Amino acid sequence: MNLNELDQLRHKLDDVNLQLLELVNLRAAIVQQIGQLKSKQGMKRYDPVRERQMLDHLIEYNNGPFDNSTIEHIFKEIFKAGLELQEDTHRKELLVSRKRKPENTIIDVKGQLVGDGNTHLVMGPCAVESYEQVREVAEAVARNGIKFFRGGAFKPRTSPYDFQGLGIEGLQIMRKVADEFDLAVISEIVNPAHIETALDYVDVIQIGARNMQNFELLKAAGEVDKPVLLKRGLSATISEFINAAEYIISRGNGNIILCERGIRTYETATRNTLDISAVPILKQETHLPVMVDVTHSTGRRDLLIPTAKAALAIGADGVMAEVHPDPAVALSDAAQQMDIPMFENFLQEIAKFTTSIK
Numbered sequence: 001m002n003l004n005e006l007d008q009l010r011h012k013l014d015d016v017n018l019q020l021l022e023l024v025n026l027r028a029a030i031v032q033q034i035g036q037l038k039s040k041q042g043m044k045r046y047d048p049v050r051e052r053q054m055l056d057h058l059i060e061y062n063n064g065p066f067d068n069s070t071i072e073h074i075f076k077e078i079f080k081a082g083l084e085l086q087e088d089t090h091r092k093e094l095l096v097s098r099k100r101k102p103e104n105t106i107i108d109v110k111g112q113l114v115g116d117g118n119t120h121l122v123m124g125p126c127a128v129e130s131y132e133q134v135r136e137v138a139e140a141v142a143r144n145g146i147k148f149f150r151g152g153a154f155k156p157r158t159s160p161y162d163f164q165g166l167g168i169e170g171l172q173i174m175r176k177v178a179d180e181f182d183l184a185v186i187s188e189i190v191n192p193a194h195i196e197t198a199l200d201y202v203d204v205i206q207i208g209a210r211n212m213q214n215f216e217l218l219k220a221a222g223e224v225d226k227p228v229l230l231k232r233g234l235s236a237t238i239s240e241f242i243n244a245a246e247y248i249i250s251r252g253n254g255n256i257i258l259c260e261r262g263i264r265t266y267e268t269a270t271r272n273t274l275d276i277s278a279v280p281i282l283k284q285e286t287h288l289p290v291m292v293d294v295t296h297s298t299g300r301r302d303l304l305i306p307t308a309k310a311a312l313a314i315g316a317d318g319v320m321a322e323v324h325p326d327p328a329v330a331l332s333d334a335a336q337q338m339d340i341p342m343f344e345n346f347l348q349e350i351a352k353f354t355t356s357i358k
């Protein structure tokens with residue numbers, strides 16, 4: 001083959017490519033017309049029987065050199081691209097995505113604007129154990145100008161024999177104490193049937209890591225008009241996390257705060273591995289505020305200050321941590337809760353990294 005012959009063949013190939021391009025786009029235009037007709041008639045767009053017929057027809061006329069399975073593969077890709085073209089472009093973009101809503105979502109919780117660019121701290125005990133225990137922490141939280149008060153009444157624990165929380169009574173204690181100090185209550189709800197009841201007691205419904213894909217719970221939280229703090233699942237990818245939030249917003253409730261709380265990796269030095277880069281990714285991909293739970297992501301008191309600094313430096317809207325009057329006797333997470341002097345030191349240490357804490 002001389003060079004001239006190669007050039008000629010290449011020219012031929014270029015021409016064929018252009019013909020294919022034209023034909024593929026012609027096919028796409030016809031597919032779009034079919035899609036419009038089908039949607040007018042309320043018919044489903046994907047028709048596997050029709051697709052099978054088209055493939056059989058092609059194979060019948062296939063004279064090679066491609067074998068039938070290759071032809072089938074190539075045309076399946078063309079069919080798929082056509083089907084994707086018919087899909088509503090809006091439906092492909094999630095309601096929580098920045099593409100759908102470029103501006104930040106700001107959530108008003110008793111006058112506190114989460115997502116407004118200021119730092120919001122969420123502090124309180126792991127679990128509600130008694131009125132006195134909760135009150136002691138609330139007093140310290142309020143004294144330090146913090147407005148968000150956390151405390152678990154329902155505790156989904158790894159072992160069924162561990163303390164499971166005080167339930168509704170725990171929510172009642174949280175509300176009573178929060179009202180005394182003018183705090184906003186964040187507490188976890190684990191059962192869709194409890195969402196309605198919780199509205200009387202909490203200002204923010206927390207959905208915990210273990211329930212991130214409890215779809216019935218997500219839907220129930222989506223149907224009420226109450227902000228939701230959604231924690232990332234233990235082994236959830238960022239995409240799964242975002243889709244969990246989509247379950248809530250798709251039911252009408254767009255007041256969602258995302259909370260990175262560490263993921264399970266092979267590392268054992270910390271209880272979980274804090275995925276710090278999840279914060280800017282979530283801020284870029286969604287319009288929702290993002291917080292970081294430094295207690296559960298590390299499981300270590302000595303790491304609370306540096307991880308909180310990192311969270312704020314990387315752009316988190318808030319930090320969550322656990323405070324107990326006497327962590328040594330706490331009924332849950334004894335090893336990682338701060339006592340009150342430690343908590344006050346924590347606030348001083350991170351002060352440089354916070355914008356006005358309100």
Ligand SMILES: [Mn+2]
Nearest residue numbers: 126322332333
């Ligand atoms: Mn805890």
